[in-house]
Amino acid sequence: VNGPAIGAGFDLANMADLRIASTQAKFGETFLNLGIIPGDGGAWFLQRLIGYQRAFELTLSGRLVDASEAKTLGIVLEVVEPAQLAARAGELAARFAAQPPKALRLTKRLMKLAQRMELGDFLDLCAAFQGMCHNEPEHQEAVKRLWAK
Known part of the structure; x- marks a missing residue:
């Protein structure tokens, strides 16, 4: 993730097995801010990723988290500089493919x-x-x- 992953973009990212973020990434489950529910699976994926309590807080507050907090919460595996993101993702993919x-x-x-x-x-x-x-x-x-x- 090399930028904003907000709303449906956040939910889509959470469907992946692993996530790596650049320092420019932002994440948010912001549906409530728009008066709607997280209806595309976000409520299901996020709590399995970080636990009910943290997912509940992020979903009800609609707040954004930066890449560092996302790593602390367990949303992302690693945080790297933007210029290193594609290379690091490729390294992991190659390691798994081997x-x-x-x-x-x-x-x-x-x-x-x-x-x-x-x-x-x-x-x-x-x-x-x-x-x-x-x-x-x-x-x-x-x-x-x-x-x-």
């Missing part, structure tokens, strides 16, 4: 499902996904490298 594709895909799915599953069911799913990954060449090669050390 992970074994199947394990990466299943891990992302687990992270999302964990938010709405009971622990026992979640652990069963983890065991199934782990079994799927054990037969992947990337896992077998990684184990060989580990034992070679």
Whole structure:
């Protein structure tokens, strides 16, 4: 985020798995200021991101937060200078893309499902996904490298 993410723009940003902001970013759940509700998912996404109490305060006050406060609240992962934003996002993307594709895909799915599953069911799913990954060449090669050390 390299500028204002306000109202629907803020909600859209909060739908992403990760957010990096430049020092120029501003964030706000400002719907109430306009006499309307956050009707595009903002009330759902924001409280899952930063907790009910903080989301409630931001939503009802309609105040803007700068990038530094957004990092403190947990809205963004990092804050960088504007000129570094694209490069830093690219670094993170490259790091994730270098992970074994199947394990990466299943891990992302687990992270999302964990938010709405009971622990026992979640652990069963983890065991199934782990079994799927054990037969992947990337896992077998990684184990060989580990034992070679």
